Structures are given as C-alpha cells and as structure tokens.
Amino acid sequence: MNDEQETQSKDNYFQQIAEISNAMSAAHGRDFAIGTLVLAARYVAQHAAPDGSDKPAEAPAGVVATI
Numbered sequence: 001m002n003d004e005q006e007t008q009s010k011d012n013y014f015q016q017i018a019e020i021s022n023a024m025s026a027a028h029g030r031d032f033a034i035g036t037l038v039l040a041a042r043y044v045a046q047h048a049a050p051d052g053s054d055k056p057a058e059a060p061a062g063v064v065a066t067i
Contacts (some may be wrong), residue, residue, distance in 0.1 A: 017037075021033050024036060
C-alpha cells in the first residue's frame with residue numbers, strides 16, 4: 001500500500017467512525033457514544049494485533065471483551 005492509498009484508507013475509517021458516533025449519539029446520547037469509543041480504544045490497546053504480532057493482554061476484571 002502506497003502513502004496515498006494508506007491516507008485514503010485512514011480517511012475512510014475516520015468517516016466510518018464519525019458516522020457510527022453520530023448514530024450512537026442520536027440513538028443513545030453523547031455519553032454512551034463517548035463511553036463506547038473509549039472502551040473500543042481500550043480493547044485495541046490491550047489485545048493482540050490481527051496479525052498476531054502482539055501478545056494479547058488479559059482483560060481487566062469486570063470487563064467483558066465482546067468486540
């Protein structure tokens with residue numbers, strides 16, 4: 001993937017996240033949308049990359065990883 005393709009791919013993901021965020025806010029409120037995005041970021045930070053390059057971390061007590 002060249003730099004232009006990577007930039008376009010990232011832009012597409014940002015657009016998708018914006019659309020999902022707006023939909024969650026409209027349906028369940030801003031706090032729900034923010035909380036969901038924070039939990040998603042936490043999940044990404046604590047789990048293995050899709051290519052298996054990182055070791056998975058244990059989920060914190062009380063956190064159910066369903067993403």
